[in-house]
Amino acid sequence: MRFLTLVLFCGVLSGCATSMNVPDVDEAPTLMPRGATYKDLINLPEPKGKILVSVYDFRDQTGQYKPQPNSNFSTAVPQGGTALLTASLLDSKWFIPLEREGLQNLLTERKIIRAAQKKGEGVANHGDDLTALSSANVMIEGGIVAYDSNIKTGGMGARYLGIGGSGQYRADQVTVNLRAVNVRTGQILLSVTTSKTIYSHELSAGAFRFIDYQDLLEVELGYTNNEPVNVAVMSAIDSAVIHMIVTGIGRGLWQPESREDLNHEVLKKYARQTHQIL
Numbered sequence: 001m002r003f004l005t006l007v008l009f010c011g012v013l014s015g016c017a018t019s020m021n022v023p024d025v026d027e028a029p030t031l032m033p034r035g036a037t038y039k040d041l042i043n044l045p046e047p048k049g050k051i052l053v054s055v056y057d058f059r060d061q062t063g064q065y066k067p068q069p070n071s072n073f074s075t076a077v078p079q080g081g082t083a084l085l086t087a088s089l090l091d092s093k094w095f096i097p098l099e100r101e102g103l104q105n106l107l108t109e110r111k112i113i114r115a116a117q118k119k120g121e122g123v124a125n126h127g128d129d130l131t132a133l134s135s136a137n138v139m140i141e142g143g144i145v146a147y148d149s150n151i152k153t154g155g156m157g158a159r160y161l162g163i164g165g166s167g168q169y170r171a172d173q174v175t176v177n178l179r180a181v182n183v184r185t186g187q188i189l190l191s192v193t194t195s196k197t198i199y200s201h202e203l204s205a206g207a208f209r210f211i212d213y214q215d216l217l218e219v220e221l222g223y224t225n226n227e228p229v230n231v232a233v234m235s236a237i238d239s240a241v242i243h244m245i246v247t248g249i250g251r252g253l254w255q256p257e258s259r260e261d262l263n264h265e266v267l268k269k270y271a272r273q274t275h276q277i278l
Contacts, residue, residue: 032230032231032234033228033231034231034234034235034238035196035231035232035234035235035238036235037235037238037239037242038091038234038235038238040238040242040266040269040270041088041091041092041238041241041242042091042092042093043266044092044093044094044242044245044264044266044267045256045257045258045261045264045266045267046093046256046257046261047093047094047254047255047256047257048254048255048256048257049254050093050094050095050096051094051095051096051137051138051254052095052096052098052134052135052136052137052138053089053095053096053097053098053136053138053139053140053180054097054098054100054136054138054139054140054183055082055085055086055089055097055098055100055101055139055140056100056101056103056139056141057082057101057141057143058081058082058084058085058140058142058143058144059079059081059082059143059144060075060077060078060079060081060143060144061143061144061145062076062077062144062145062146062147064076064077064147064149067149076147076149076229077144077147077174077229077233078229078230078233081143081144081176081233081237082101084230084233084234084237085140085142085178085237085241087234088234088237088238088241089140089241091238092241092242092245094245094254097140098133098134098135098136106133110130110133113130114130117129117130135183136183137182137183137184138180138181138182138183138189139180139181139183140178140179140180140181141178141179141181142176142177142178142179142240143176143177144174144175144176144233145175145176145177145193146173146174146175146195147172147173147174147175148172148173148175149172150170150171150172151171151172151173151197152169152170152171153168153169153170153171154168154169155167155168155169156168162207163206163207164205164206165203165204165205165206166203166204166205167201167202167203167204168201168202169199169200169201169202170199170200170201171197171198171199171200172197172198172200173195173196173197173198174195174196174198174229174232174233174236175193175194175195175196175236176193176194176195176233176236176237176240177191177192177193177240178191178192178193178237178240178241178244179191179192180244180248180253189248189251189253190244190247190248190251190253192240192243192244192247193240194236194237194239194240194243195236196232196233196235196236196239197232198227198229198232199227200224200225200226200227201224201225202222202223202224202225203222203223203224204220204221204222204223205220205221205222206218206219206220206221207219242266242270243270243273246267246270246271249262249267250271
């Protein structure tokens, strides 16, 4: 009987190990995964004209750090918000972002080119004259303004005769803000704040019982799934960019390529969204 029980549990363990999707450590690099909002972003109608915008900084303004046992110097959200926002603006096909985060590096490189041209040593692909930098009429400001942990937690479990299982979940929330600023007047044309929920869940099962005198059998199985924070932040930024485009159309700041596009499915979908009143 003891031998049959051990064989049975070994079979269960091998079956579970086979069914589990164990990641391949040699998996080749891929493009960054995007959330479902990305489909709406790339399916926006074409603009009447692309808008030159400058993004100087899109910082983490939450001040949140990962809880123990992680390092106290490890932040809860990614610090590359400017890069994520720039990618979203490009993917929308409504904006042409201008390099401003590395502006000092750009100016230094232009000085090197001018110095070479004065000495007659300029390379052919730069031409005889270095054109002026493009300027923007709209500046995009904002940042990651909030990160709330454990806004929802729960779980359930059951055990009978030393055999059982349990499950639990946790929900966090990240919030970003985008502001479109008129460069000429400094007037804030519009401000959009969006939130994205980050779900994590854990499933576990185990057995703890004596199969014979002084022979104890203990088995534990578990599975945990955590939504990547960078994907959630990217989805919140994508949503904010779409809302900024839709709100700007409604206020006459910019227009789609044709008037028929005002009834575009994506524009109508986001125009119907309203703030949730708690």
